[in-house]
Amino acid sequence: MEMHADALHISRYPFLAAASNYIKESGVTLDDLITAAAFERARLRGKERVHEALKEGTVRKPVIMSTAQAEVELLSYPFARILVSCIGDERLVRRYALSEAKSAYEKLKEDSSTGSSSDTDIINELSREFGIRVDFVRLPHGQEREQVQLPFVDYLRFTSTLRDKRWKLVNRGLEKGWVKLRRGEFLRIIQEAIYERIKRDLPLNVPKALCESLSSYTEDIREELEVLRRKYDDGGFESSAGFRVRDPRCFPPCIAAILGNLRDGVNVPHTARFAVTAFLLNIGLTGDEIIEIYKNAPDFDEERTRYQVEHIAGDKGSVRYTAPSCDTMRTYGNCINSDETCEKISHPLSYYKLKLKMRSTK
Numbered sequence: 001m002e003m004h005a006d007a008l009h010i011s012r013y014p015f016l017a018a019a020s021n022y023i024k025e026s027g028v029t030l031d032d033l034i035t036a037a038a039f040e041r042a043r044l045r046g047k048e049r050v051h052e053a054l055k056e057g058t059v060r061k062p063v064i065m066s067t068a069q070a071e072v073e074l075l076s077y078p079f080a081r082i083l084v085s086c087i088g089d090e091r092l093v094r095r096y097a098l099s100e101a102k103s104a105y106e107k108l109k110e111d112s113s114t115g116s117s118s119d120t121d122i123i124n125e126l127s128r129e130f131g132i133r134v135d136f137v138r139l140p141h142g143q144e145r146e147q148v149q150l151p152f153v154d155y156l157r158f159t160s161t162l163r164d165k166r167w168k169l170v171n172r173g174l175e176k177g178w179v180k181l182r183r184g185e186f187l188r189i190i191q192e193a194i195y196e197r198i199k200r201d202l203p204l205n206v207p208k209a210l211c212e213s214l215s216s217y218t219e220d221i222r223e224e225l226e227v228l229r230r231k232y233d234d235g236g237f238e239s240s241a242g243f244r245v246r247d248p249r250c251f252p253p254c255i256a257a258i259l260g261n262l263r264d265g266v267n268v269p270h271t272a273r274f275a276v277t278a279f280l281l282n283i284g285l286t287g288d289e290i291i292e293i294y295k296n297a298p299d300f301d302e303e304r305t306r307y308q309v310e311h312i313a314g315d316k317g318s319v320r321y322t323a324p325s326c327d328t329m330r331t332y333g334n335c336i337n338s339d340e341t342c343e344k345i346s347h348p349l350s351y352y353k354l355k356l357k358m359r360s361t362k
């Protein structure tokens with residue numbers, strides 16, 4: 001069967017206005033999507049999208065071989081949004097929107113680096129969709145597609161939530177109201193725009209009776225959400241993925257200080273990163289959750305961070321590292337803000353355990 005090119009394209013970017021137009025023109029109603037047996041595959045894939053967001057922090061892009069398959073993928077997106085809305089959990093909304101945005105960003109990187117003239121088409125299409133004016137800068141040596149410029153108002157619109165120092169306007173060259181960026185950086189800005197678009201209307205106002213009729217789809221998601229909540233929801237520190245890490249009020253002052261620096265986009269030395277990563281792994285955070293915390297680091301590079309976190313976790317066949325002792329922390333200048341509890345322990349993990357015990361006794 002010949003594949004409808006539009007269907008394939010918009011199934012990859014289902015948040016585009018063209019995607020809702022495609023669905024409208026196809027004649028599929030909301031009622032069909034929710035009740036018709038013919039759309040059960042789309043509903044199951046919609047549920048899977050939310051599961052993937054919760055478990056993996058991203059939404060898989062399956063290989064699509066036919067228009068029918070592309071349409072299932074496309075229709076699964078509005079259904080996933082309905083499920084997320086019925087559950088109505090604010091953190092799930094953020095996690096889901098972030099996962100969809102990351103997945104679209106990965107696809108965008110792929111689609112815009114084929115080495116053909118269509119590389120700029122997709123960037124232009126998404127820029128138009130989000131009302132961002134963008135120009136490809138002409139450079140010598142055939143690198144003209146590697147740099148873009150955009151008006152600073154558009155730049156500010158999508159970078160105000162990025163904590164990394166390199167996004168601050170003062171750290172950028174501003175010329176006659178235009179900001180120059182490497183193409184990769186611009187794609188990161190598009191990811192922000194996608195995130196805002198996906199999150200914009202969530203949760204949707206879905207009637208209660210309709211949500212009840214979808215309980216067979218939402219039940220597992222609620223359970224999974226509860227498991228995650230129990231795992232991380234002991235305190236008041238929220239990772240950017242929207243989940244809480246174990247009681248941060250009990251973190252030793254050194255770890256709290258390093259995490260604070262990472263959150264504020266301060267450049268943290270390698271030894272401090274190692275200490276905080278090993279500490280968080282030891283108290284049960286997953287590699288993905290730790291990578292989320294590093295996202296604000298000024299030189300964040302997801303691939304390199306993942307490699308390092310997995311290495312410390314022992315996932316690459318190496319030994320799993322434990323967090324450094326207080327002596328080692330002192331040696332590297334990472335013992336910061338020590339307090340009276342520090343006098344009773346010799347290891348940051350012992351500090352944490354002791355504080356947890358003290359709190360539960362209280």
Ligand code: SF4
Nearest residue numbers: 252254326329335342
């Ligand atoms: S004494 Fe140990 S636990 Fe306390 S701040 Fe220093 S390194 Fe951290």
